[in-house]
Amino acid sequence: MTETLTLGKALNVGLRRSLEADDKVLIMGEDVGKLGGVFRITDGLQKDFGEDRVIDTPLAESGIIGTAVGLAIRGYRPVCEIQFDGFVYPAYDQIVSQVAKMTYRSRGKVKMPIVIRIPFGGGIGAVEHHSESPEAYFAHTAGLKVVSCSNPNDAYWMIQQAVASDDPIVFLEPKRRYWEKGEVDTDATAPSFPLHSARVVRPGTDCTVVAYGPMVRTALDAATAVDGERSLEVIDLRSLSPLDLGPVYESVRRTGRLIVVHEAPSNLGMGAEVAARVTEHCFYSLEAPVLRVTGFNTPYPAARVEEEYLPDLDRVLDGVDRTFGW
Amino acid sequence: MTETLTLGKALNVGLRRSLEADDKVLIMGEDVGKLGGVFRITDGLQKDFGEDRVIDTPLAESGIIGTAVGLAIRGYRPVCEIQFDGFVYPAYDQIVSQVAKMTYRSRGKVKMPIVIRIPFGGGIGAVEHHSESPEAYFAHTAGLKVVSCSNPNDAYWMIQQAVASDDPIVFLEPKRRYWEKGEVDTDATAPSFPLHSARVVRPGTDCTVVAYGPMVRTALDAATAVDGERSLEVIDLRSLSPLDLGPVYESVRRTGRLIVVHEAPSNLGMGAEVAARVTEHCFYSLEAPVLRVTGFNTPYPAARVEEEYLPDLDRVLDGVDRTFGW
Amino acid sequence: MAKGDTAPARTRTTRRAKPAPAPEFVQLLTPEGERVDHPSYTVDFTDEDYRGLYRDLVTVRRLDAEATALQRQGELGIWASLLGQEAAQVGSGRALQPQDMVFPTYREHGVLYCRGIDPIMPLSLFRGVDQGAWDPNEFKFNMYTIVIGAQTLHATGYAMGVAKDGKVGGPDGEAVVAYFGDGATSQGDVNEAFVWSSVFNAPIVFFCQNNQYAISEPLERQTRVPLFQRAAGFGFPGIRVDGNDVLAVYAVTRDALDNARQGQGPTLIEAYTYRMGAHTTSDDPTRYRIASEVEAWQAKDPVKRVRAFLEKQKLADDAFFDEVDEAARVQAVHLRERVLDMPNPDPRTLFDHVYSEGSPLLDEEREQFSAYLASFEGSAH
Amino acid sequence: MAKGDTAPARTRTTRRAKPAPAPEFVQLLTPEGERVDHPSYTVDFTDEDYRGLYRDLVTVRRLDAEATALQRQGELGIWASLLGQEAAQVGSGRALQPQDMVFPTYREHGVLYCRGIDPIMPLSLFRGVDQGAWDPNEFKFNMYTIVIGAQTLHATGYAMGVAKDGKVGGPDGEAVVAYFGDGATSQGDVNEAFVWSSVFNAPIVFFCQNNQYAISEPLERQTRVPLFQRAAGFGFPGIRVDGNDVLAVYAVTRDALDNARQGQGPTLIEAYTYRMGAHTTSDDPTRYRIASEVEAWQAKDPVKRVRAFLEKQKLADDAFFDEVDEAARVQAVHLRERVLDMPNPDPRTLFDHVYSEGSPLLDEEREQFSAYLASFEGSAH
C-alpha cells in the first residue's frame, strides 16, 4: 500500500522512522526543534522524541558538524541540517578535513555515520545564498558520499538508507520540489534500490538525459514535451558520489547521445565528470560529444532572473537539438 | 638580462616588486612577518616594508580572508598567505560567499583585488593536510580566478600580475618546486604573457599532455624520457580559471590524443573539465578519449606511500601507452 | 605515581561563585517616557533634536510596515522587518558621524535611513531585482550581508584600513560599526572579529541587536550569560543598553564610536530589544513564542515612549504628531510607487560583473545565451 | 534631528578602566622546588606519588628527545617536541580518571604517556607510515588533530554524548579534556566550542597550553588580555595555572575534571608555560626569539624543580635519580628500535578505508593500480 505524500513530508516520515529504528540517531541544526525547520522537514520530531534527540543548536555551522564528529566518535548517528545550501561553507573545514577523513585517518577504526542534510538548488525566488548547488564541492571530496533525491518515494527511502549508512553522507534535498506530491511505499520493509544506484526513470531510444535532484522533473517534462517526435531516456543519478554510471553507459551505447542537466555551473561540475567518464567508456558509441545543460558560470543571480539562469524544459530541448545537430 | 633564482625566491622578489609598485599592497598571514613564512616566501619583506604592510595575523584563516575583504573595500590590495593547502578550508565561506561574490553582488561597484597564495600539492613527505590540491574547489566557484605557476620565471611574473589584477585570484604555488632553479627575466618591464593564458612548453606531434603547477616538470620529464620514440607536446595550463583552452584545442587537433595530469583526485577535478571541453571542441579529431593521470580518489595518504599516490613519470607514460592502445 | 595507583586526595574548592545577576542596562528614558539619569551617560539634545528622533522612529516604522505590505502583496520576495528595533537603529544610526562606516546585516533599514540614504536602496534586493548592489564607499554603508556574522570581519578589516590610513586619534577620526544579532554571536567569524579588532586595536564598534531570537531559537540557545560580557575576555569593554530607548542607545553608541575614533579600540554594545514581528515574512513566530511575551514587550515600545516624553515635556502637540504621521505616510506611498516601477533586469546582464576584468568563459556564455534567446523571437516564448 | 544638524553634545565618560594587572597563576611548587600553599588548591600526594611524577617528567622528556634525534637522523618526517611543557602534560594527564576522554593536538605525547599508552603509538604518524591511526575509544584518547582547533568541537560533541548517556552527575562521571595551544584561541572553532559547551553544559575541560608562541608569533598576536579570561564571557570559569608546576597543574585539572563529571559544565585552564625547543623540527626559532628569553624560562624548568623538591624533602637520593634516568634511557632505546622496525605500508592499502562501506570507484582504482604495479614486476622499477 502506498500513501500520497509531498517530498518534504516523505523526508519527515523517513526521519521519524530512522529515529524510531535506532536510539543513537540524533537530529541537530538551527531551528529544527520547536519550529520543525524552516521547511518543516523535522516538524513534530522534537515533540515526539524530545530535546535530547532533536536539538536546536547555536547558530554556528562549524559547530554543528564539529560536534557531530564528536558525537559520532561517542557512538551517536547525527543527522545535521544545514538551513540552506549557501550556509554550509562555514562548516566546510569540518566536513572536508574531519568528517571526510576520520575513517581514512584511523584506518577504518572510526566510523562517521553522519548525514548532512542540505536543501539545495534554486527556483524559489529567494535572496542570495539560498539557491545554490554545492554538490561538486562535496563530490570532489574523497571520503564523502553524496546523494540527491528527486521524488517522494526516493526521499522517504534514501534518507533512511543514508541514516543507516556508516559512511558520512551529504544528502541534497531539492528544495523547490519539497511540495511536489507522489506515491510513497511506506508499507514496504525495505527499499527497492541500493542507496548508491542510478535509475532509468523513463526509457527512451534516441538520446539519454542524465539529471538528479530538482532537474529530474525538468528532464522528464522535456521528454514528455517531445514525445512522439523524439524518444528521450531519462536517468536519475541519485548518487553523485560514488557514481553509478553502469546504467548510463548501457543507455548511451544504445542512444549514442547524452545530455547532462544540472543547476550548478558547468565548470568542474557533475556534468564534467559524467562527460569525461562516459566518453572514456562509450567512446565508439557516441554520435556527438556529451553536452551539458547547466546553470551558467556566474554566482547564482537575483531572483528575477533565476528562471533564465536555471535549465528549464526549453534549455534541455535546446541541448537535445544541439546533440542531434552535431 | 636574467637571474637564476629558485621558484620560491622568484616569488619573494615578485612580491617585493608588488609592494614597491603600489602602497596599497599588503601582505598578511600566519608567520609571514618576522619568520618570513614557513617557506620563506615573504622573507625580509616585513623588515623592509614594515609591520604595517607585512602583517603577522592571528591564527584564524577566516579572519585572514574576512579582514582582507574589508581592507579591499577600504582600497587596499591584500595578498593573503594560507600556510598550507589543507588549512584554507576554515576560510572557505569567506572565499566562496564573500570574496567571490562581492563584485557580482555590487554589480561591479566593488572590486576585490585580493590574492590568496596557497602552497599546494604533495611530494614533500609531510603529515596530513600539508599536501593537498584543492584547486577544483576554487575553479568551480564563479567569481574566483585561479592560477598556478610551474617555474621561476612564471612565478616572478604571475605573482605580480595577480597582485595587479582587480579580481580575486587564488594563487597556487607548487610547494615541492620551491627549490627548483631557473632563469628569471627580472630586467624586463612587463611580462611576456597575459596571466590567464596557457602555454606550449614543449612542442610535439604525437600526443598532447596538459599539466599545471608541480606536474609540468613531471610531464616534461616524461616527454624527455620517450623522446625519439614518441613526441609529446606539453602544455602548461597556468590559468585554471578562466581556462585558456585555445592552445589545447589547437594541439589536440594535431595530435589526436590528450592526457591531463594533476595531483588532485580525478573525480570532478580539472581533468574532467578539460576532458569535457576538449571532447566537445575536438570531437572529430580525437583518436582516443581524453585520459586522466591523477591522484587517486582517496584522501591524501601517509607520506610513505605518497610517491605511489602521485602521478610520476611512469604513470604519465602509462597514460600515454593507454591512449595509443585505444 | 604508577598507573593504577589510587588517585591522591584533592581539595574540593568552592571557587565557582554564583553568577552575578545581570547588571542593569543603560537607560535614559523609561517605557513610560520618564527621562532618567545615568552616572556615565547623558544626552544634551535640543527640543528640535528630540522631535527629530521621534520623526525618525515613526518614519522607519512606517516604511518598514509598507515593505511588509508590499511583500504580502507579492511585490517583494521577502522582507526582514525591524519592527520593535527602531530605537536601536535610530539611536545608533544618529550617533554616527558622516565619516563613519557601517557594516549592516539584512535588517538595518533604520540605520540606513539615518545615514540619509534613500530607503528604496535595499528594496531591489528584497524584490529580487538585484542582490542589493550599491557602492559601500559612496554611502559609507556596506551592502547588506546575509551570511550570519561574515560582515563583522569585513568591518574589522575596514577598520584596520582606517588605522593604516592614519584616520584615528582625533575628533575627526573615522569609526566603523558592525551590526549583528544575538544569534550571530555563536558564529566563529564574529569571535574572530573580536580577536582581530582587539589585537589590532581597530576603531570599531560591535553593535549587537539582541532581539531575543535567532529565527525560532531563543537567546538561551546561544549563551548562558549576557552577551555584552563576551567582550571583556577579548580585551575590550562591553556594555548593555536598553535597546528600546533611543536616547540611551544614542549616548552609548556615540561614546563607543568616539572611543574608537580616538584610538581606544573596540567596544561591544548589546542593545537589549525585541523583534516584535516575524523573523522575516516567511516566518511564523506563533510556532515558537507565546503571545504574552510579545505583549510584555509591547509595553516597552520604543516609539511610544518618545511620544510620551514629548507630550509630558510639552515638546510637541497633536498637530506635530499628525504631521509626522502624514509625512511618513507620504514617504511610504512614494516608496511603494517606486518599488512597483522597478524594472526587471535584462536576463543578458546576468553574465555581467562576475569579474571586474571579465572572463572569456562569461563572454562566450553571454553570446550563446543571447543567440538562444534570439532563437525564440517571434515565437510565443 | 535632520541630517546635517550639529551633533548634540554628549558626555565623555571615563568608564574605560585600566586593565587589571594579570592575576597570579596557581602555583604549588616554585621554580626553586619550594612547596607553597594556595587558598583553593592543594595536593595530598604520597612520597611514592611525588617520585612517580618525577619519573613521568623525566621519561616523557627523554622519549621526546629520542624522537627529535630520530627526526634529525631522517627516521621521522617531522617531530613536534613537548620540551618545556612536561609539567603541563604530566600534571593534567595524571589528573585524568580512566573513564575520561582526551582530545589532543599533535603535541600531547606526555598526556598520551600518562594515559598508559605505548609511546610508539603516535610515531607512525610522524614517520609517515600512517596518519596516526588508532581507535580513540579503545585508548580514551582521540587521534592527533593537526587542523588547529578542530578537535575542540569534537571534544564538545563527545562531551554532549557523555551527558546524553547519563554519565555525568557523580564521582564516576566521565569528563572530557580538549587540549589546544595559545594560537588556537583565535580560531572560530575554539570559540564555537566555548559557546556550545556552555549552552549544553557539557562535561569538558578546555586545557590551553599557552607556550607563548604559535610557530613564530608571540602571544600578543592572539590576544591583549590573559587567555584564561576568555572563559567568563562564555559563561564558565577560567583559571591560569603555572604550567611548569606539575603539582599545580594536577590540582587545578583534577578540580576542573571533577566539576565537569559532577555536571557543573566546562572550565578553561590556561597552563602558562614555554616551548623550549622549536615549533617542530622544521622550525628555526632563532629567527623570531632571543636567547635571553629562552634562558629566563630555563630557570623555571618543570623537571628541575621537582628534583629540587625531592632533594630538599629528602624523598629521593642519587640512586633513585640515576635509576630513573637509566630506565628512561632504556625506554628510549626500545622506542628507537621499534621505530626503525616499522614496516612501510603496502601501496595497495592506500585505497582501503576511505569508506567503511567501500565504494566501487575505489575498488576499480585498487584493481587498476595493482595491475599497473604488476606490469613492472621483473623490471628494475
Ligand SMILES: Cc1ncc(C[n+]2csc(CCOP(=O)(O)OP(=O)(O)O)c2C)c(N)n1
Ligand atoms: C551562516 C548562516 N547560517 C544560517 C543562516 C540562516 N539565518 C538567517 S537569519 C538567521 C537568524 C539570525 O539571528 P540573529 O543573529 O539573532 O539576527 P536577527 O535575525 O534576529 O536580527 C539564520 C539562522 C544564515 N543567514 N547564515
Ligand SMILES: Cc1ncc(C[n+]2csc(CCOP(=O)(O)OP(=O)(O)O)c2C)c(N)n1
Ligand atoms: C587551521 C590551521 N592553520 C594553520 C596551521 C599551521 N600551524 C600548525 S601549528 C601552528 C601554530 C599553533 O600554535 P598553538 O596553537 O599556540 O600551538 P603550539 O604549536 O604552540 O603548541 C600553525 C599555524 C594548522 N595546523 N591549522
Ligand SMILES: [Mg+2]
Ligand atoms: Mg536575533
Ligand SMILES: [Mg+2]
Ligand atoms: Mg603555542
